Each structure stands twice: as structure tokens, then as C-alpha cells.
Amino acid sequence: MKSTKPILLFFSAVFALSSCNNKINTKLTTTGTSLKDAFNGDFYIGTALDVNQIEEKDPKVTQFISKEFNAITAENIMKSMFVHPQKDKFDFKTTDKYVAFGKKHNMFIHGHTLIWHSQLPKWFSEIKDSVEMNAAFENHITTIVKKYKGLINSWDVVNEAVNDDGSLRKSVFLKTLGEDFIAKAFQLAAAADPKVDLYYNDYSMTNPAKREGVIRMVKKIQEKGVKIDGIGMQGHWHLDRPTIQEIEKSILAYSSLGVKVAITELDVSVLPSPFGLQGAEVSQRFENNEKMNPYPKSLPDSMQVKLAQRYEDIFKLFLEHKDKISRVTFWGVNDTQSWLNDFPIRGRTDYPLLFDANLQPKKAYYQVLSLKQKNK
Numbered sequence: 394m395k396s397t398k399p400i401l402l403f404f405s406a407v408f409a410l411s412s413c414n415n416k417i418n419t420k421l422t423t424t425g426t427s428l429k430d431a432f433n434g435d436f437y438i439g440t441a442l443d444v445n446q447i448e449e450k451d452p453k454v455t456q457f458i459s460k461e462f463n464a465i466t467a468e469n470i471m472k473s474m475f476v477h478p479q480k481d482k483f484d485f486k487t488t489d490k491y492v493a494f495g496k497k498h499n500m501f502i503h504g505h506t507l508i509w510h511s512q513l514p515k516w517f518s519e520i521k522d523s524v525e526m527n528a529a530f531e532n533h534i535t536t537i538v539k540k541y542k543g544l545i546n547s548w549d550v551v552n553e554a555v556n557d558d559g560s561l562r563k564s565v566f567l568k569t570l571g572e573d574f575i576a577k578a579f580q581l582a583a584a585a586d587p588k589v590d591l592y593y594n595d596y597s598m599t600n601p602a603k604r605e606g607v608i609r610m611v612k613k614i615q616e617k618g619v620k621i622d623g624i625g626m627q628g629h630w631h632l633d634r635p636t637i638q639e640i641e642k643s644i645l646a647y648s649s650l651g652v653k654v655a656i657t658e659l660d661v662s663v664l665p666s667p668f669g670l671q672g673a674e675v676s677q678r679f680e681n682n683e684k685m686n687p688y689p690k691s692l693p694d695s696m697q698v699k700l701a702q703r704y705e706d707i708f709k710l711f712l713e714h715k716d717k718i719s720r721v722t723f724w725g726v727n728d729t730q731s732w733l734n735d736f737p738i739r740g741r742t743d744y745p746l747l748f749d750a751n752l753q754p755k756k757a758y759y760q761v762l763s764l765k766q767k768n769k
């Protein structure tokens with residue numbers, strides 16, 4: 394019979410650490426294991442980096458990131474408004490640093506994102522003519538993918554091209570190039586770096602109508618003989634939705650297309666949604682008030698328990714389908730970095746990640762890790 398000692402030791406370490414939560418410094422948050430080590434061999438564990446993190450402004454934070462995570466996504470700096478600010482000018486200063494960060498820390502480096510209707514520079518969003526768009530589109534994808542050929546491991550080639558009802562979003566790309574722009578983007582990326590993994594990425598990927606739309610779109614790409622390697626489910630989720638069953642259904646449906654599935658932007662909001670809003674349409678904003686911002690100072694224990702249970706349920710499902718899942722990336726390192734403090738309402742305090750403002754692991758962190766201990 395296997396000894397139960399290591400398990401007991403693990404839990405007493407967890408208890409000791411969680412009961413003196415805020416007093417310990419970053420170094421002591423180590424439990425002897427980390428997210429990346431615990432899930433090693435299952436899937437990559439990633440995080441999204443902001444500029445300060447990429448530029449390694451705080452060595453303690455860098456050390457923390459490299460200890461917990463083995464995959465990175467740039468939260469903003471690789472988007473077209475930053476990397477391609479003018480039609481004839483690319484700016485690779487920070488993206489070079491981002492790629493160097495990943496190399497230095499031996500991480501899986503993800504590129505986010507080539508073609509997206511949002512955070513587009515003005516010059517790109519104002520193109521009306523299809524010939525002009527075609528040339529700009531081709532130059533954008535080819536230049537960026539070639540520049541990082543062999544350095545970046547996977548790309549979000551197209552981000553958020555499908556509406557909630559499954560139809561295609563009327564973006565500037567659809568308007569000027571027609572629906573072929575999607576397959577064309579994948580074709581150009583594959584030509585620029587034949588070995589890099591190419592993903593379609595979107596939010597609300599568990600919504601049945603949207604799921605059907607994404608599947609239709611991916612099948613069209615495949616029928617053209619164009620390479621697509623994966624589907625990214627962003628994973629901007631809530632405490633009570635989507636259900637685990639809906640998430641599972643989607644992982645299975647996407648995977649049955651013969652592509653990898655990645656969870657690319659995971660966070661779990663604990664705050665109320667305006668009008669039951671779902672999804673992550675970045676242009677949507679609502680007014681702040683006390684009712685919508687119930688935990689401005691700290692998250693009550695009862696809510697930490699709910700968040701921990703939700704994360705446990707989510708990761709339990711991911712482990713059941715680890716053969717289909719390539720990567721699970723959190724949208725940020727800790728709660729204070731989270732975009733959810735400003736979306737869809739500005740100036741709130743949300744608690745959607747596994748680490749708090751002081752980089753201390755929350756109950757949810759230990760509960761996620763405990764899944765691996767139980768499996769042993």
C-alpha cells in the first residue's frame with residue numbers, strides 16, 4: 394500500500410501557509426511545488442504579462458512568474474496598435490523583450506494576436522478599399538510571423554471573428570475582404586513560419602450558437618486545405634457560469650475537429666455582471682456603483698471558498714481532458730493586474746486569479762494544486 398505521509402505533509406504545509414497568509418513574503422509562498430511543476434506533463438500553465446513584468450521591473454516578480462508558470466502571453470504589447478502603429482512602421486522594441494523573457498526563462502511563448510478588430514491602429518481600421526486592405530493584411534501577418542519564426546511557439550492568428558449567434562462579426566476585415574479573410578490569415582501565417590502552431594481564439598466559446606459558428610468556420614478553413622492547429626477558449630468565466638457540462642461539451646466538440654484546445658485567458662470574476670452580461674466584448678462598459686462593487690477592500694472568506702471550489706471543478710475537468718488540452722493560461726499573474734478591475738465596469742475590485750495583490754496564493758491556488766496531490 395502507498396504511504397499517506399507525503400499527502401499529510403502537503404496538507405499541513407498548505408494549512409500552515411494559508412493561515413499566515415498576508416505576513417509571508419513572496420519567497421515563502423513556495424509549497425515545494427508550483428503550478429507549472431504540479432501540471433507538468435498535463436498541459437502548460439501560462440500567464441499574461443504586462444509591460445512592467447516583461448521589462449522585469451521587479452526581480453521578485455520575475456522570480457515568482459518563472460517559478461509558477463512555463464508559458465507566457467503578452468497581455469497587450471503584441472496587438473496591432475502597438476506593434477504596427479503606422480502603415481509603414483513596425484515597433485518591435487517591447488515584443489523583442491517579451492520573446493527574450495520567454496527564452497531566458499525557458500517558457501512556451503505564445504503570440505497574441507495577429508488579426509483582431511479591437512486595439513487596431515487608426516490607419517488599419519480606416520481602410521475601406523479591398524486592394525489596400527489585402528496588401529496591409531499580408532504585410533502585417535507576414536512581417537510579424539517571419540520576424541519571430543522559430544522563436545514564438547504558437548500564434549492567435551485570428552481573434553474574436555464570430556458573434557454570439559454564430560455569424561461572422563462585421564469587422565473591417567470582413568467588410569473589406571469577405572469571409573475568406575480568416576482562411577487567408579492562417580495561410581499567410583503558415584507560409585511565414587510552417588512549424589508554428591496556429592490558433593483561432595475567442596470568448597463565450599461554450600455558448601452553443603457561437604460554438605456551432607466557430608465549428609463551421611474552422612471546418613471551412615480545413616476544407617480549403619489550410620493549416621489550423623488549435624482553438625483557444627479564452628475562459629473569461631464567472632462563479633456560476635458557464636457550467637462544467639457546457640465547458641466539457643465545448644472541449645469535446647472543438648477537439649473532435651482534430652485540433653488542440655487551449656484555455657487561453659482564464660479568469661473567474663466574483664463580481665455581479667451588469668444585466669447578466671456574458672463574454673468579453675472589450676468595447677462594452679457600464680456604470681460603477683456600490684451594488685456592482687461589493688468587495689472594494691477584501692474578498693470575504695465565504696467567497697474565497699466559492700472561488701476555490703469553482704477553480705477546483707474547472708481544473709478537475711481540464712485534467713480529465715488533458716489529452717486534448719495543450720495549455721491553460723491565466724489572464725494575468727495576480728488580482729491587481731486583472732483587466733476585470735476595469736471591465737465591463739471601470740474602477741471595481743475583482744478577485745479572479747489564484748494570487749492576491751501581494752502575490753500570495755489564495756485558497757483557490759491550494760485547491761487547484763491539491764487535485765494533483767489526490768491523483769498521486
Ligand code: XIL
Binds near residue numbers: 596675732
Ligand atoms: C484585454 C487586456 O487585458 C486589457 O489590458 C486591454 O485594455 C483590453 O484587452 N480578449 C482578448 C484580450 O483577446 O486581448 C483582451 O485583453 C481581453 C479579451
